[in-house]
Amino acid sequence: MNMAINGLPLAIGLVVLCACVAFIITTGTSYLLSASGNIVYDLYKRYSKKEISDKKLLKMNRYVVVALGVVAYVLAMYFPSVLAIQMYSYTMYGASVTPALLATILWKRATTTGVLSSMVVGGVSTIVWEVVLNKPFELNSVLFALPMAVITLVVVSLLTQPKENMSGILVKN
Structure with a gap:
């Protein structure tokens, strides 16, 4: 990213920088969604005694994504x-x-x-x-x-x- 900011012409640097940021964001969201899906569907739904609607599972999945994001942020602040x-x-x-x-x-x-x-x-x-x-x-x-x-x-x-x-x-x- 440093090369995109300091070593490339402005137009090309912006494209490379946007690609880098997109890569980072999509990787992060993929990890969060994957982990959340594992928690909600593989653990909670599988071992729950009651029937859970898809709407409730989706809502729960969203909350777990946010919670995992907060945990990831806290961990990132803890490690140097x-x-x-x-x-x-x-x-x-x-x-x-x-x-x-x-x-x-x-x-x-x-x-x-x-x-x-x-x-x-x-x-x-x-x-x-x-x-x-x-x-x-x-x-x-x-x-x-x-x-x-x-x-x-x-x-x-x-x-x-x-x-x-x-x-x-x-x-x-």
Whole structure:
């Protein structure tokens, strides 16, 4: 964008700058709409006990888009750079989702309770390490959160009865 402002003739610079802004806006709205759709349709509608009209779901989707936009703005103000946000999101994903995903594929003894517990502990451990403890010794939070998530996954899965594993195959008790 700096080149469009300072390095190109005015008419061409305006076109390039408009294209850049359009790209940023469409990417942002796509992320917000996708996340909102996942929350409203995949979570709320699927697990709601009552029938919900399309009009109400659309209205709810709009509110969730605004709420997610506010959360995104707050997160953007909290992090000093895009790289910091990316590192934090990869750490959160690596500590909470990766062990659960691998366990569902590779470990037949993984239970739903163990996987969900692992995801929660991985996410909470990342937040505690980063926000509450303020990154002790300047170590990345994945060094703390990933082992916590894996230990939780194994312990909770071993302590709970497997009715069926994550792939839907019945397991003998």
